Amino acid sequence: MTQLALVIDLNVCVGCHACVTSCKEWNTSGAAGYLSDDRPYGQDPTGTFFNRVQTFEVGEFPNTDTVHFPKSCLHCEDPPCVPVCPTGASYKRPEDGIVLVDYDKCIGCKYCAWACPYGVREIDEHQKVMKKCTLCVDRIYDMSVPESERKPACVLACPTNARLFGDVHDPESAVSIAISENGGYALMPEWGTKPANHYLPRRKTRIKIHADELVRADNPLKKEGVLPKPDVKEPSLDDATSW
Amino acid sequence: MHPAFSVIFLTTLIGTGQGFFLALYTEQVYSVVELLPPQPASFYTLGSAIALAFLIAGLIASFFHLGHPERAWRSAARWRTSWLSREVIVLPALMGAVAAYGLVHYYEWDLNIIGIKTSAHGDLSLVVGAGGTALAFLLFLCTGMIYACIKFLQEWASWLTVFNYTLFGLASGFLLATAYAAYRAPALMYFYGGWTVVATAVVLATRVGSLIRNRRFKHKSTIQTAIGVRHARIVQKSQGFMGGSFNTRDFFHGVAPWLFRWIKWIFLVLVFPVPMALLFAGMIDRSVTLITSAFVIQYLGLLVERWFFFAQANHPQNLYYQTIS
Numbered sequence: 001m002t003q004l005a006l007v008i009d010l011n012v013c014v015g016c017h018a019c020v021t022s023c024k025e026w027n028t029s030g031a032a033g034y035l036s037d038d039r040p041y042g043q044d045p046t047g048t049f050f051n052r053v054q055t056f057e058v059g060e061f062p063n064t065d066t067v068h069f070p071k072s073c074l075h076c077e078d079p080p081c082v083p084v085c086p087t088g089a090s091y092k093r094p095e096d097g098i099v100l101v102d103y104d105k106c107i108g109c110k111y112c113a114w115a116c117p118y119g120v121r122e123i124d125e126h127q128k129v130m131k132k133c134t135l136c137v138d139r140i141y142d143m144s145v146p147e148s149e150r151k152p153a154c155v156l157a158c159p160t161n162a163r164l165f166g167d168v169h170d171p172e173s174a175v176s177i178a179i180s181e182n183g184g185y186a187l188m189p190e191w192g193t194k195p196a197n198h199y200l201p202r203r204k205t206r207i208k209i210h211a212d213e214l215v216r217a218d219n220p221l222k223k224e225g226v227l228p229k230p231d232v233k234e235p236s237l238d239d240a241t242s243w
Numbered sequence: 244m245h246p247a248f249s250v251i252f253l254t255t256l257i258g259t260g261q262g263f264f265l266a267l268y269t270e271q272v273y274s275v276v277e278l279l280p281p282q283p284a285s286f287y288t289l290g291s292a293i294a295l296a297f298l299i300a301g302l303i304a305s306f307f308h309l310g311h312p313e314r315a316w317r318s319a320a321r322w323r324t325s326w327l328s329r330e331v332i333v334l335p336a337l338m339g340a341v342a343a344y345g346l347v348h349y350y351e352w353d354l355n356i357i358g359i360k361t362s363a364h365g366d367l368s369l370v371v372g373a374g375g376t377a378l379a380f381l382l383f384l385c386t387g388m389i390y391a392c393i394k395f396l397q398e399w400a401s402w403l404t405v406f407n408y409t410l411f412g413l414a415s416g417f418l419l420a421t422a423y424a425a426y427r428a429p430a431l432m433y434f435y436g437g438w439t440v441v442a443t444a445v446v447l448a449t450r451v452g453s454l455i456r457n458r459r460f461k462h463k464s465t466i467q468t469a470i471g472v473r474h475a476r477i478v479q480k481s482q483g484f485m486g487g488s489f490n491t492r493d494f495f496h497g498v499a500p501w502l503f504r505w506i507k508w509i510f511l512v513l514v515f516p517v518p519m520a521l522l523f524a525g526m527i528d529r530s531v532t533l534i535t536s537a538f539v540i541q542y543l544g545l546l547v548e549r550w551f552f553f554a555q556a557n558h559p560q561n562l563y564y565q566t567i568s
Contacts, residue, residue, distance in 0.1 A: 055479070055483075056479050058474045083324035107317060109327065114393060187470070
């Protein structure tokens with residue numbers, strides 16, 4: 001069984017919103033119709049977005065860590081939004097695990113948005129149907145684009161490669177390896193939704209220097225300084241040692 | 244959650260309709276075993292029409308909630324998994340049963356028309372009414388479970404939600420029935436009035452119980468589980484956009500905290516003590532006006548109660564939308 005998903009590396013996300021704009025650009029131009037975008041340059045802009053980048057501050061000044069946090073549909077393996085849909089418009093594809101909305105069946109009752117704890121479903125204010133991330137399902141299977149570009153628009157746009165795309169059920173895939181080797185985790189595990197998308201935590205690279213590493217062990221006189229050099233005429237192995 | 248008026252009207256109107264129909268049928272069953280005086284067919288026919296009017300009004304209100312009301316028929320498809328879909332099936336079924344109940348009384352049909360002879364008067368309407376009663380309780384269950392089944396809306400995810408929906412419907416339906424009895428059959432006024440008081444007293448206990456529960460429980464989701472960072476102090480600095488979105492409009496009630504607290508007391512006063520006082524005064528004076536005004540005031544209170552029910556639910560997605568920028 002295949003479960004396509006994104007793995008988002010919070011360690012390298014710089015919060016540039018390139019994934020947000022490329023997502024909006026791709027998904028507003030597709031066969032499924034536009035995404036609402038009202039007053040984009042006006043006083044109170046609003047619209048439908050599948051992906052957002054949020055920013056959180058962890059800790060207290062001066063010991064703070066700024067976490068940029070991209071959030072889109074997590075394509076849960078047990079999606080709570082699917083069984084509540086009265087029409088069957090909301091469904092999970094068995095072949096690749098993508099959770100999708102059939103815009104022709106959706107009645108716009110918003111019940112699925114109530115049933116999603118992550119707030120990743122949005123009603124399109126003009127088309128009056130529920131919309132959400134499709135993992136660019138109209139792109140990843142499109143044989144007319146080069147194979148290297150058969151990835152979601154957000155993944156292609158990310159300048160720091162913070163977004164990985166692949167099959168999280170295949171233990172050999174790059175995303176599975178990233179999850180297992182870098183401590184990938186799911187959001188709100190308390191609700192048992194088993195999100196397919198995973199996040200990689202912030203990681204700090206530190207070197208540990210032990211006290212005995214600060215002094216040279218082969219220095220019996222414990223005198224640090226310019227070492228006695230052999231005479232220039234004498235044979236030497238390097239600057240420090242002589243025969 | 245942001246309370247939607249379409250859903251507030253839907254749940255309160257059908258609740259009254261269901262309760263009123265149950266009041267009518269209860270009277271008929273009691274009269275068959277001679278605990279209450281029998282009523283003419285017109286009592287039930289007009290009563291069924293009133294119950295049906297409430298159910299239809301509720302159904303019409305529900306359409307205002309939909310983005311595509313012309314596709315509403317599709318919502319009967321997923322009854323195996325969705326309580327909303329089940330409600331969509333049970334509501335028209337109940338409307339059919341109530342209409343049939345009224346028609347059977349109007350034409351005074353009995354089981355004789357299919358060749359079954361019984362000694363009970365109006366036996367066919369008893370059978371139809373029994374089906375309607377089952378559907379009315381099933382509809383209370385469906386309506387309540389629509390909210391109670393969403394486990395992470397912890398304010399709703401409780402058996403108290405189903406109980407409250409059922410009992411508020413019964414209280415309001417029986418109160419309307421008291422007013423109807425005062426107008427059409429004064430002998431029934433005390434019977435209906437008594438059960439109105441019982442239903443109202445029980446729902447006072449369960450609703451206050453749910454208010455206490457909602458005060459005490461701890462939300463399972465926190466900002467830590469929402470973004471998966473384990474630290475005691477996490478503050479959102481940006482939600483990703485400066486304007487509004489569906490997430491900021493549909494999940495926040497947008498009322499000032501002091502007003503929010505007042506609204507709770509407004510519904511507690513309008514639903515419980517005021518209508519009960521008017522009901523007592525009306526029953527002493529045998530005044531249709533007083534009992535009707537008791538019903539109207541309690542219905543207004545129920546609208547406020549339902550608003551509060553929605554507004555009090557704190558959706559975990561709100562954790563992601565705390566700060567504009």
